[in-house]
Amino acid sequence: MTERLTAVAGSFRDPANRVYRVDSHNSTRILRGLSAVASEEFKRLSVETFFKRAQERGWIVRTKALGSDDADAKAVLADGWTMVLEHEEVPFVSYPYEWSFSMLRDAALLTLSLLESAMKAGWTMKDGTPFNVQFIGARPVFIDIGSFEPRIDGVSWVGYRQFCSMFLTPLMARAHLGLDHLALMRAHLDGISPSEAAKLFRGTSRLKRGVASHVLLPARIESRILSQERDRKAAQIRKVRPQSDAMVLGLVQSLRRLVNRLPAPIDHTDWSHYDRTHSYEESDLAEKKAFVSKHASKHARGHVWDIGCNTGTFSMLCANNANQVIAIDGDHNAIEQLYLRRTEIKGDNILPLVMNLANPSPNQGWAGNERAAFDKRVKPDLVMALALIHHMRMSANVPNIRFLEWLRSLDCDVIIEFVNRHDEMVVKLLTNKKEQYEDYSLEQFREEVNSLFEIVDSRPLKGGDREIFMLRPKG
């Protein structure tokens, strides 16, 4: 029985289909309404070998057509669509501006691989955006079935420019220039145009692999078009020169080689080697792990967020008893390390994301709701904030009570580790700081916690320099 049918805010751009969520008290269904033309195309696509193989391998989201006897399908059909598909639900929707370099690269390679297989079978994709990909755990999955359309002989890939703006330029900015590609992507939701991208690549960086072909050349051609057609001059019709299969497939393959060969050096940051460089003695670490294990796995959890996860030691500890662990850190290289260790992560249920916790992903895009804020997507069952609060207070200047209020707004259990001011890491943080945060003390922290949460359990760690708490929100 349909309880609540809502059109997904980020799916309105393609008029040929629309995605809906059906939320009932104990489950969520993801449905897609197709137009008459898209329905006919899906019927042909669903029997293609490449499409079936990709679904079997988990590269394309598992999809089935619903009959009109399905109550939820009926509700979608009533919205003006001809056919309804049901997709496997992605446990947590993440966005490309939250993915590490290798995650974005894998999303790009998956897109190009599917495109190449599709082209060989007489199909193509109408776009080339990373928003067509989601991660189930650390596994990229192509979710936009509506992107596939029959290929017309002699026509090039129309998604090429978008692919360059939204995948290739951010990847090259990180690989060739060492820039934070996530800040660029969050600011440019529709991608970085060639003329903007060309401003990033100066001097010898223009000689780096792929820059001249996929940034400077398009920027130059677009610049010429703009200068020829500006002001009151009429727009000229571009002559479409037929392109052979060798040209179209050759370009896709060369993009794929380029993306695969982009260098991804991981610098040593404070967090990227945390599993080896943390300040804990073995016995203290074992005690901390025992505390987390005891409370995280007391009962089966839905979503667990490990915020400030470093390279994911405690995320992995919780993974056995959670449907989904969202492992978040502001340090790109720590998350990159966690993602690259995906073969060790069993069960596909740890999703690593890069995010500055003092500035989490906001609502943005059209009408401010096309891309949802991080904390508005799914309600967590448990949030872990281990040895994070001193960074929020002393690096981001967020008062403890504000951070606790935000945690309380999530309305779930919390495991939080307080790092006292005598701890060597806090001493290091305060060295050379004029502001000494005199209000930062265990006593005050306890008082603030008590105003919002019930302390279920706590344990001192590192000889009293730290204390770990299990909290439950007060009614």
Next chain:
Amino acid sequence: MRRSNNVEFTKNRVVNVAVVTVCLSFAGIGPAHAYVDPGSGSVIVTTILGLVAAIGYTFRKYFYKLRGAFRSGPNKAQKRDRFDD
């Protein structure tokens, strides 16, 4: 296997250098204007890059055919990335 990698690598570098040289002969990037769709120029871009890529594509196609003629067993190209079919 090593030999095929070298051949492909050298060819790609030659193609890349040629494209770089063409591009560097251009100068200056103009500002964006609201009524003109600069993206319509990607038809020209994909034609130029497609022509260059077609050379590599055709070369590889015949290279693997030729290699297959001198090797026993299935004539398979090297796996390119984790999403190779």
